[in-house]
Amino acid sequence: MANLTAQLRELFLPEQWNIGVVPQPLHEVALQGISKPVRWLTRPKGYEFYADPFGDAEDDTVFCEHFSYRTNKGVIACIDRDGGVTVAIERETHASYPSILRHDGRVYIVPEVASESRVVMIDFATGDERVLLEGVPAVDPTLLRHAGRWW
Numbered sequence: 001m002a003n004l005t006a007q008l009r010e011l012f013l014p015e016q017w018n019i020g021v022v023p024q025p026l027h028e029v030a031l032q033g034i035s036k037p038v039r040w041l042t043r044p045k046g047y048e049f050y051a052d053p054f055g056d057a058e059d060d061t062v063f064c065e066h067f068s069y070r071t072n073k074g075v076i077a078c079i080d081r082d083g084g085v086t087v088a089i090e091r092e093t094h095a096s097y098p099s100i101l102r103h104d105g106r107v108y109i110v111p112e113v114a115s116e117s118r119v120v121m122i123d124f125a126t127g128d129e130r131v132l133l134e135g136v137p138a139v140d141p142t143l144l145r146h147a148g149r150w151w
Contacts, residue, residue, distance in 0.1 A: 065096035
């Protein structure tokens with residue numbers, strides 16, 4: 001019975017997520033909490049949601065997963081400061097968690113594409129893609145530069 005209840009809940013009450021933007025530095029939020037009003041993005045259609053936001057303060061944009069229950073797949077969207085949404089990365093498979101990094105003046109995105117069993121890095125400006133790890137179904141891959149090295 002519990003399995004049937006879960007299936008019915010998923011069918012009639014799908015998960016809905018959204019993204020809120022706070023015009024406050026992260027270190028302030030960590031130390032003092034949120035002290036400025038949250039600006040919620042306009043929610044997509046009822047059969048879609050936004051999740052996994054990554055803000056790019058230099059361009060005042062947010063990259064995120066834009067999931068559709070109709071296709072059962074996510075794409076990477078870019079949302080500008082006015083709420084305009086464009087598809088930044090669309091693959092044949094599900095893509096989510098668009099980890100952003102800047103290096104030498106370029107913007108790179110490392111999305112989760114676990115169903116492809118690889119980790120890729122995509123140059124946002126050109127769309128060029130490089131495989132970083134093959135045969136690894138990584139979930140939420142994140143690159144970090146620390147002490148002159150990439151981790």
